[in-house]
Amino acid sequence: MPIGLHALVRRAHEERVLRALRERGALSRGVIAEQVGLSRTTLSEIISGLLQRGAITVVDTDRDLRTGSGRPAERLALDPASGQFMGVDFGHRRVQVAVADASHEVIASGSDRYADDSSWQHRFTVALDLIDRLGDDSGVRFGALQAIGIGLPGPYPNTVLHGHAGPGSAEDADSAGAAETVFADRFGAAVVVDNNTRFAALAEAIAAHGDSPDDLVYVRLSDGVGGGLVVGGRLVTGATGLAGELGHVTALPGGRGCRCGKRGCLETVASVPAILAECRARGAAVHTLEQLAAAVANGDTTVDSVLTEATDALGRVIAAAAMALNPAGVVVGGRITALAPVLVERVRAVVAADMFPGADAPAVRAARLSDDDGALGALAALFHSSPLLAGYPEPDVAPTHAVQPPR
Amino acid sequence: MPIGLHALVRRAHEERVLRALRERGALSRGVIAEQVGLSRTTLSEIISGLLQRGAITVVDTDRDLRTGSGRPAERLALDPASGQFMGVDFGHRRVQVAVADASHEVIASGSDRYADDSSWQHRFTVALDLIDRLGDDSGVRFGALQAIGIGLPGPYPNTVLHGHAGPGSAEDADSAGAAETVFADRFGAAVVVDNNTRFAALAEAIAAHGDSPDDLVYVRLSDGVGGGLVVGGRLVTGATGLAGELGHVTALPGGRGCRCGKRGCLETVASVPAILAECRARGAAVHTLEQLAAAVANGDTTVDSVLTEATDALGRVIAAAAMALNPAGVVVGGRITALAPVLVERVRAVVAADMFPGADAPAVRAARLSDDDGALGALAALFHSSPLLAGYPEPDVAPTHAVQPPR
Numbered sequence: 163m164p165i166g167l168h169a170l171v172r173r174a175h176e177e178r179v180l181r182a183l184r185e186r187g188a189l190s191r192g193v194i195a196e197q198v199g200l201s202r203t204t205l206s207e208i209i210s211g212l213l214q215r216g217a218i219t220v221v222d223t224d225r226d227l228r229t230g231s232g233r234p235a236e237r238l239a240l241d242p243a244s245g246q247f248m249g250v251d252f253g254h255r256r257v258q259v260a261v262a263d264a265s266h267e268v269i270a271s272g273s274d275r276y277a278d279d280s281s282w283q284h285r286f287t288v289a290l291d292l293i294d295r296l297g298d299d300s301g302v303r304f305g306a307l308q309a310i311g312i313g314l315p316g317p318y319p320n321t322v323l324h325g326h327a328g329p330g331s332a333e334d335a336d337s338a339g340a341a342e343t344v345f346a347d348r349f350g351a352a353v354v355v356d357n358n359t360r361f362a363a364l365a366e367a368i369a370a371h372g373d374s375p376d377d378l379v380y381v382r383l384s385d386g387v388g389g390g391l392v393v394g395g396r397l398v399t400g401a402t403g404l405a406g407e408l409g410h411v412t413a414l415p416g417g418r419g420c421r422c423g424k425r426g427c428l429e430t431v432a433s434v435p436a437i438l439a440e441c442r443a444r445g446a447a448v449h450t451l452e453q454l455a456a457a458v459a460n461g462d463t464t465v466d467s468v469l470t471e472a473t474d475a476l477g478r479v480i481a482a483a484a485m486a487l488n489p490a491g492v493v494v495g496g497r498i499t500a501l502a503p504v505l506v507e508r509v510r511a512v513v514a515a516d517m518f519p520g521a522d523a524p525a526v527r528a529a530r531l532s533d534d535d536g537a538l539g540a541l542a543a544l545f546h547s548s549p550l551l552a553g554y555p556e557p558d559v560a561p562t563h564a565v566q567p568p569r
Numbered sequence: 570m571p572i573g574l575h576a577l578v579r580r581a582h583e584e585r586v587l588r589a590l591r592e593r594g595a596l597s598r599g600v601i602a603e604q605v606g607l608s609r610t611t612l613s614e615i616i617s618g619l620l621q622r623g624a625i626t627v628v629d630t631d632r633d634l635r636t637g638s639g640r641p642a643e644r645l646a647l648d649p650a651s652g653q654f655m656g657v658d659f660g661h662r663r664v665q666v667a668v669a670d671a672s673h674e675v676i677a678s679g680s681d682r683y684a685d686d687s688s689w690q691h692r693f694t695v696a697l698d699l700i701d702r703l704g705d706d707s708g709v710r711f712g713a714l715q716a717i718g719i720g721l722p723g724p725y726p727n728t729v730l731h732g733h734a735g736p737g738s739a740e741d742a743d744s745a746g747a748a749e750t751v752f753a754d755r756f757g758a759a760v761v762v763d764n765n766t767r768f769a770a771l772a773e774a775i776a777a778h779g780d781s782p783d784d785l786v787y788v789r790l791s792d793g794v795g796g797g798l799v800v801g802g803r804l805v806t807g808a809t810g811l812a813g814e815l816g817h818v819t820a821l822p823g824g825r826g827c828r829c830g831k832r833g834c835l836e837t838v839a840s841v842p843a844i845l846a847e848c849r850a851r852g853a854a855v856h857t858l859e860q861l862a863a864a865v866a867n868g869d870t871t872v873d874s875v876l877t878e879a880t881d882a883l884g885r886v887i888a889a890a891a892m893a894l895n896p897a898g899v900v901v902g903g904r905i906t907a908l909a910p911v912l913v914e915r916v917r918a919v920v921a922a923d924m925f926p927g928a929d930a931p932a933v934r935a936a937r938l939s940d941d942d943g944a945l946g947a948l949a950a951l952f953h954s955s956p957l958l959a960g961y962p963e964p965d966v967a968p969t970h971a972v973q974p975p976r
Contacts (some may be wrong), residue, residue, distance in 0.1 A: 375808060376808065377807055377808045377812075389893070391893065391894070393800045393801070393805055394800070394801075394803060394805060394806070396801060398800055398801060398894070399801075399895075400784055400894055400895025400896065401782060401783065401784045401895050401896055401897035401931070402895060402897075402928075402929060403895070404895040404925075404928065405784075405893065405894055405895040406893065406895075407892050407893070407895070407925075408892070408893055410892055410925060411888075411889045411892045411893065412885065412888065412889070412923055415885075422925055422926065423925070423926035424923070424925070424926065478819065478822075479889070481818075481819065482818045482819070482886065482889045482890070483889070483890075483893045485814050485815070485817055485818045486796070486798065486812065486813065486814070486815055486818065486890045486893065486894075487798070487805070487807055487812055487893075488806075488807025488808050488809060488810070488811040488812040488813075488814070489807065489808055490808035490809075516819055516831070518811075518814075518817060518829055518830070518831070519829065519830035519831065521809075521811065522809060524808070
């Protein structure tokens with residue numbers, strides 16, 4: 163969505179006012195004007211807009227703070243019930259939404275499901291209904307959204323990332339453009355679209371705080387298998403925005419057909435549906451992750467052998483990536499890793515066996531975040547405050563960084 | 570090699586004098602003093618040193634240029650026959666040396682061989698003898714070396730890169746330190762040590778000029794199989810300096826034993842000795858690359874099937890790396906690619922078949938450079954003038970960047 167210069171400057175002003183309120187709490191108009199260096203006229207216009215959209219609110223007057231005479235001035239503050247940034251993660255079968263306020267705290271989140279073969283229009287409707295319910299249930303207003311980050315699964319259905327067309331049908335390739343249009347129209351905010359697992363990798367790397375290595379391989383097992391890479395302290399996109407697609411590395415040459423059109427992709431062996439289907443094909447009555455976890459706990463040998471084969475394939479693919487990239491850490495995400503921790507243990511063993519004898523194998527651990535990782539990563543990309551995003555396309559939703567507004 | 574502050578400052582002064590002469594041609598002492606902003610005393614000391622080491626030479630006097638009276642002043646200039654920077658590439662069976670003058674032109678290069686099981690002490694002796702011969706044959710003097718870049722094969726014998734210990738025996742781990750000591754002692758210059766195939770990848774990426782993609786996978790087939798990665802426009806080292814070791818990705822699980830200690834590494838199938846040995850094991854009398862090329866040209870079916878198996882394995886490993894990294898280009902280096910171009914064609918086909926259907930496969934091509942790529946890459950790393958080296962450890966041999974000398 164192209165944004166005009168006027169809108170950019172207005173956003174920059176808004177962001178400065180919001181930052182002042184975020185950092186210093188409730189302030190009078192006079193103090194805000196001093197703090198942000200805007201004329202009273204410009205400031206008045208900015209504040210009216212923010213009040214109208216519910217981003218800020220009048221909290222009290224400065225009566226108790228004044229020592230001199232004169233009429234007490236109203237004090238303004240951030241409305242804690244107002245969403246400023248929204249992250250949306252469209253998976254193959256569910257959408258996850260997280261909304262953060264101006265102080266970057268998540269103030270509402272939730273998810274809903276749809277069928278794997280749903281049209282994009284249906285997925286968008288499910289997402290917008292979910293967002294309405296989140297607003298009703300939590301009292302969050304979305305009148306002040308600065309930006310929306312949307313994660314889409316890749317490469318199927320395929321997405322247009324950073325202006326590069328991904329593989330696949332024209333219909334699929336339109337999903338990113340369609341998402342951008344639908345959300346920009348609905349909320350009047352700037353929209354950033356990227357790969358959802360890359361967003362998850364970003365969230366996971368940030369969640370690790372100081373513990374986050376400069377070189378990280380992230381893999382997420384869910385309805386599909388996706389990945390994200392951090393190399394030299396930076397999140398990697400690749401030449402056409404497709405970097406990190408470990409789910410479509412060939413794990414079993416000539417194996418089962420994958421929805422991407424190839425055969426034997428890692429995803430055909432190690433995605434959650436693939437694991438559950440293989441368990442059932444071998445006679446184990448396992449239809450959900452919870453049933454899988456119970457079967458593992460009960461020592462079900464059929465389920466155990468399916469998991470062993472999946473982790474062998476996953477471990478080999480991760481080991482090849484680790485040999486190429488020499489990361490300090492490998493993170494395996496997805497709810498399955500919490501329910502069946504044995505999976506991460508086995509991957510760790512396979513990776514260690516496949517490294518140079520004597521070399522330090524990368525530390526393999528389960529993700530810290532859960533299924534909302536993609537939505538949280540989308541928020542992080544909007545904030546653009548992590549060094550991981552150095553060299554990453556700067557979203558045009560952070561005008562305080564990108565534009566020096568006239569004083 | 571730790572360098573004292575005094576030496577650093579002296580080097581910085583020298584580099585400024587050399588740069589002035591490089592940019593402006595022959596100059597008198599007076600003009601140099603003006604140009605570089607040094608006192609006559611300091612300058613006199615610096616110039617004496619440079620003259621003594623043969624880096625610069627007295628070419629004429631300024632008699633013809635003078636309009637006033639007074640004794641004509643000597644003019645000094647770079648000695649075009651003096652090496653300033655040296656790149657050394659130690660392979661498993663040969664050492665390659667390239668020497669560049671102060672204007673970064675290569676003025677001498679050559680190579681010599683040793684047995685695969687030679688001690689490091691022997692390899693160093695072979696290299697130093699080669700350097701002596703290069704000097705005698707070409708009239709190049711090495712008295713003015715500013716820095717030496719040394720590439721060593723990894724991970725076997727193993728090297729210490731950027732302060733991180735690689736895998737392997739203590740003896741092996743000492744090779745980098747030993748190389749540093751031997752060359753620093755011999756030439757009195759700063760020494761930088763890194764992986765030789767990473768140096769080759771750097772040279773190849775630079776040689777591609779504007780054509781060089783921001784995301785590149787480089788693989789070199791020679792006595793071993795090594796690799797180097799460019800991600801987001803930067804040469805990648807990995808967490809412990811081992812990034813790019815595609816030769817030790819497991820290509821055939823349970824396959825032949827590799828010298829690294831694992832089984833079925835790509836190197837056991839696709840290195841030049843592995844290919845030649847397999848041809849001979851199947852009855853083809855092929856002992857050299859030239860004989861291999863002739864057999865390919867003659868349509869030898871045995872040799873053809875060996876090459877097919879090698880390229881299948883190579884293609885699969887490259888495809889997995891390409892799926893993870895989404896590079897725009899893949900470069901296959903090593904003399905074998907020039908002698909048997911069919912190898913690159915086949916790798917191209919395997920990689921294309923293993924990418925997403927419909928996705929643009931990365932462009933796969935043979936390297937532009939030949940066997941001196943590692944030595945040239947070592948020189949490039951010394952110059953540190955490529956954006957590919959952003960974020961890369963700055964060698965302490967470029968003090969004009971790293972140190973602001975006192976005026």
